[in-house]
C-alpha cells in the first residue's frame with residue numbers, strides 16, 4: 033500500500049518555490065505555494081524536458097523556465113492550448129513534515 | 135439547477151462572448167441561443183471574398199450547428215426574438231418559442247441603412263449584411279447585367295468589386311467627391327478610384343439618389359438633376375445603424391445604441407449587451423476587433439469573476455479588394471496644429487501620408503504600398519516620439535534598420551512549407567491550419583497555439599499578414615496596454631504609484647493596485663520586483679522567487695537543465711592566474727565546453743546545479759566574481775587595446791572600460807545593459823551598437839546611447855562629447871539611472887529611447903547639469919546596495935537551494 037517517504041520540512045522549500053528529490057529514476061520537483069500547499073511532479077516538462085522545479089510558481093501553477101509552458105501543479109497537465117502532462121505524485125504534510133509516495 | 139443564460143443574436147460578437155465564457159467556466163450555465171438567420175455562426179467579414187468567388191460559405195463557418203450540440207447549447211436558428219418579458223424573465227420568439235433566463239445577452243448587431251427614397255422597398259433593393267444578401271447578388275448576377283451600388287465606402291466598394299467579378303456592369307454612386315472619405319484623404323481616394331475604374335467599375339461621384347424606379351422589381355435609379363440609369367439590383371451600402379429595435383421595445387435605455395457600462399451591462403442588471411448594437415462611453419463600433427474585446431470583458435462578468443473593464447478601442451482599416459492595398463488609421467486629415475509628411479509616386483501607384491503632432495503620429499493613410507501600416511499603427515498607439523527617425527519615417531521600418539517585415543503580399547507569395555518563425559520552426563501551412571481548425575482571430579491566439587512569433591518576435595509582421603489573409607483583418611487594440619493579465623494598469627502607472635506611495639514590496643503593489651491574481655504571474659512578478667528595488671534600493675527586499683531562474687540561480691540554464699558559468703573579466707582583460715583557475719575549474723567540474731563569448735570573456739558550459747556553489751567558491755578564491763551573464767543588469771564592458779598599445783589609439787580605452795565596469799557592475803536594469811569603449815573611431819569594440827558606448831577621440835570622448843545588436847540592429851545616437859574620463863563616467867551613471875527609473879521592464883535602451891525620444895534623454899542627462907549630478911548621485915547610492923558578488927552571497931546564505939532536499943535510492 034502507500035509507502036510514505038519523509039522528504040523534509042515544509043520550511044526547507046521557499047514559498048512560491050521548489051526543491052528536488054533525487055531518485056534513481058530522475059528528479060521529482062516538490063513545489064510550495066503561497067498558502068503552504070505542497071505538490072510533487074516529475075521534474076520534466078512535457079514540452080522538452082525542462083526542469084519545472086526551476087520555474088516561477090504562481091497560484092497552483094508553475095511556468096517552465098525553458099519556453100514558458102504553464103503546468104498545473106495539482107494535475108501535472110499543461111495549461112491549454114499546450115498539451116501534455118508531467119507525472120504527479122501524492123504528498124501529505126504532518127506536523128510540518130512533507131511525505132511523498134512514489 | 136444551473137442558471138439559464140439566453141443569447142439573442144447568433145453573430146460574431148455574441149458567439150465570441152459565449153466562447154470566452156466556455157473557456158473560463160464550461161459548466162456554469164444552461165445556454166440557449168436565438169438567431170434570426172437559419173445557420174450557425176459565420177465570419178461575416180468574409181462575405182466579401184465569398185461574393186468575389188474567393189471563398190465558399192463552408193469556408194467561413196465559425197460555429198457549425200454540430201458545434202452547438204457538442205457544447206450542449208440549444209440553438210434556435212431561424213427564429214427571431216419578438217419580445218422579452220423582463221418581469222417574468224422570459225424570451226419570446228416570433229414563432230411562439232419561449233425560453234426563461236437568469237441572465238440575458240443581447241447581440242443583435244446592426245442593420246444596413248436603407249435610404250428612404252421613393253421605391254426603396256422594391257424587390258431587388260438590398261443591403262450587404264448577411265448570407266441572404268450575398269445569395270441574392272450571386273443569383274441576380276447569373277441572369278442580369280446592371281448593378282448599382284449606393285455608397286462608396288468600404289462595404290460598397292467590396293460589394294461592387296464582387297458584383298463586377300461576377301460579370302455585372304457596376305455603377306457606384308457616392309454622395310461625396312472622394313471614395314471612402316472616412317478612411318482616405320482626397321489624394322488617395324482619387325488613386326483608388328482610378329485603379330477601380332481601370333478594373334471596369336463606373337463611378338457617379340457627388341451624386342444624390344432621388345428615386346428607385348420599378349413596379350414591384352427594381353428597374354432603374356434616378357438621380358438629382360434627372361439622370362436615370364437602368365438597374366436589376368440596387369445594393370444600399372450607405373452605412374449601418376445599431377439594431378436596437380428589440381431593446382427599445384422592451385424598454386432598455388438606448389441612445390444610438392443600447393447603452394452599456396464598462397462591464398457591458400445595460401440598465402437592467404440581468405441584461406448584458408455586446409457588439410455593434412452597443413453604445414459604450416458614447417461610441418459605437420463597426421469593426422470586429424473592439425467587439426471581441428467587449429466579448430472578453432462581458433464573459434468575465436457573466437462568469438461572475440467581476441474583473442475586467444472595457445475602455446474603448448482605437449481602430450485601423452484595410453479594404454479587402456484583392457490586388458488593392460490600402461490602409462488607414464487614426465486622424466489622417468489633420469488640422470492647423472498638425473504637420474504632414476507626404477510621399478506620392480504616381481507611376482508606381484503609391485501614396486503615403488503621415489499626420490504628426492508634437493513629434494508623435496496622429497494618423498496615417500497609405501495606398502499602393504501598405505507594408506508599414508502595422509508599424510505606423512504601433513507607433514501611433516504607443517505614442518512614440520519619432521523625431522529621431524522622422525527623416526526616414528515615410529520610407530518605412532526597413533529604412534531604420536528593422537528586419538523581418540516582408541512586403542504586404544510576402545505572406546501570400548509564400549508556399550505552405552516555407553518557414554515563417556525561425557525560432558520555433560513554424561511553417562506557413564501550420565499557421566493557416568491552426569487558424570482555420572481552431573478558429574483563431576488574434577496574434578496572441580496564434581502565438582499561443584503555434585508558438586509562431588512567440589519567441590524573438592521578428593516574424594510578427596508576417597504572421598499578422600497570414601492571419602489577415604486567412605480570416606480577414608482584425609487589427610485594433612485597447613487604448614492602453616496593461617502590464618499583464620493580472621491588472622489593467624500600465625507599466626508607467628505602476629512605476630509612478632510605487633514611487634509616490636512608497637510601495638516597497640511586490641505584495642504592497644499588488645494590494646495597493648488591486649491585482650486580480652493573488653501571487654501575480656510569471657510576467658508581472660519579475661517586473662514588480664525590479665520596480666520596487668529600483669525605486670527603493672535600501673528599503674525594498676529582493677524576492678528571489680519572482681526572478682527568472684537564471685537570476686535566481688546566478689547562472690544560465692541550458693536546454694538540458696545544466697548551467698553555464700561566466701565570471702567577470704574586467705574590460706575583457708585577464709591574466710595567467712585567472713586562466714589557470716578557469717582551467718582547473720573546467721577540469722574539476724567536468725565542463726563540457728569552454729568558450730570565448732561574444733562579450734570578451736570565458737564561459738564554462740554543462741555545470742550541474744549542485745556543483746554551482748563549489749565552482750563559484752573556487753573561482754572566488756582566485757579573485758573572480760560573477761559576470762551577471764544571466765541578469766537584467768550590466769553585462770560586459772567590451773574594450774579594445776587603445777592608446778596603451780595600439781598605433782591608432784587616442785585614449786586609454788582599456789583602462790576606462792575597466793573603470794566603468796568596476797563602477798557599474800551588478801547594476802540592475804530593466805533589460806540587460808551592455809557597454810563598450812573603443813580607442814578611436816575605427817571602433818574595434820563595436821561601441822556604436824551598445825546601450826552605452828564610448829568612442830575615444832583626440833579631443834576626448836564621444837558618448838553614444840541606445841545601440842542594440844541582437845534581433846533588430848540599431849546604431850547608437852550621439853549623446854554628447856566630453857573632455858575627461860570623470861565626465862564620461864558621470865554621464866554613464868546618469869544615463870543608466872534615468873533608464874533604471876523610467877523604462878518599462880524588458881525594454882532595452884533602444885526601444886526605450888525610440889519611445890521617449892533622444893531629445894528627452896539629452897535634456898535629462900546633458901542639458902540639465904544639476905539634474906545629471908542628482909541622477910549620478912542616486913546611481914552611486916543604489917550601487918552601494920547592488921555592488922556585491924552574488925556568488926559569494928549565495929554560497930554563504932543559500933547553499934541549500936542548490937542541492938536536492940532529499941536523495942532516494
Ligand code: SRM
Pocket residue numbers: 690691692698700729730731732733734735736737761763769770806808823824841842843844845846882
Ligand atoms: C554566451 C553568449 C554567446 C557567446 O558564446 O558568445 C550569449 C548567449 C546567450 N544570449 Fe546573447 N550571448 C552573448 C552575447 C551577445 C551579444 C554580443 C555582445 O554582447 O556584444 C549580443 C548582441 C548585442 C546586443 O545584445 O545588443 C547578444 C544578443 C542576445 C539577445 C538579443 C538581444 C536583443 O535586444 O535583441 C538575446 C535575447 C534576450 O536577451 O532576450 C540573447 C540571449 C542570450 C541567452 C541568454 C539566451 C537565453 O536566454 O538562454 C544565451 C545564454 C547562453 C548561455 O547559457 O550562456 N543574446 N548576445 C554571449 C555572452 C556574452 C557574455 O560574455 O556575457
Ligand SMILES: Cc1cc2nc3c(=O)[nH]c(=O)nc-3n(C[C@H](O)[C@H](O)[C@H](O)COP(=O)(O)OP(=O)(O)OC[C@H]3O[C@@H](n4cnc5c(N)ncnc54)[C@H](O)[C@@H]3O)c2cc1C
Pocket residue numbers: 142143144145146147148168169170171178179180181182213214215216241242243244262263264289292377380408409410411419420421422423425454606607608
Ligand atoms: C460584408 C462585410 C464586410 C465586413 N468587413 C469587415 C472587416 O474587414 N473588418 C472588420 O473588422 N469588420 C468587418 N465587417 C463588420 C463585422 O462583420 C461586424 O462588425 C460584426 O459582424 C458585428 O458583430 P455583431 O455580433 O455585433 O453583429 P452580427 O454579426 O451582425 O450578428 C448579429 C446577429 O443577430 C441576429 N439578430 C438580430 N436581431 C435578432 C433578434 N431579434 N432575434 C434573433 N436574432 C437576431 C442577426 O440576424 C445577426 O445574425 C464587415 C461586415 C460586412 C457585412
Ligand code: SF4
Pocket residue numbers: none
Ligand atoms: S547563444 Fe544567442 S544566438 Fe546562439 S542560440 Fe543562444 S540565443 Fe541564439
Ligand code: FES
Pocket residue numbers: 077078079080081082096097098099100101
Ligand atoms: S521544456 Fe518546458 S516549456 Fe519547453
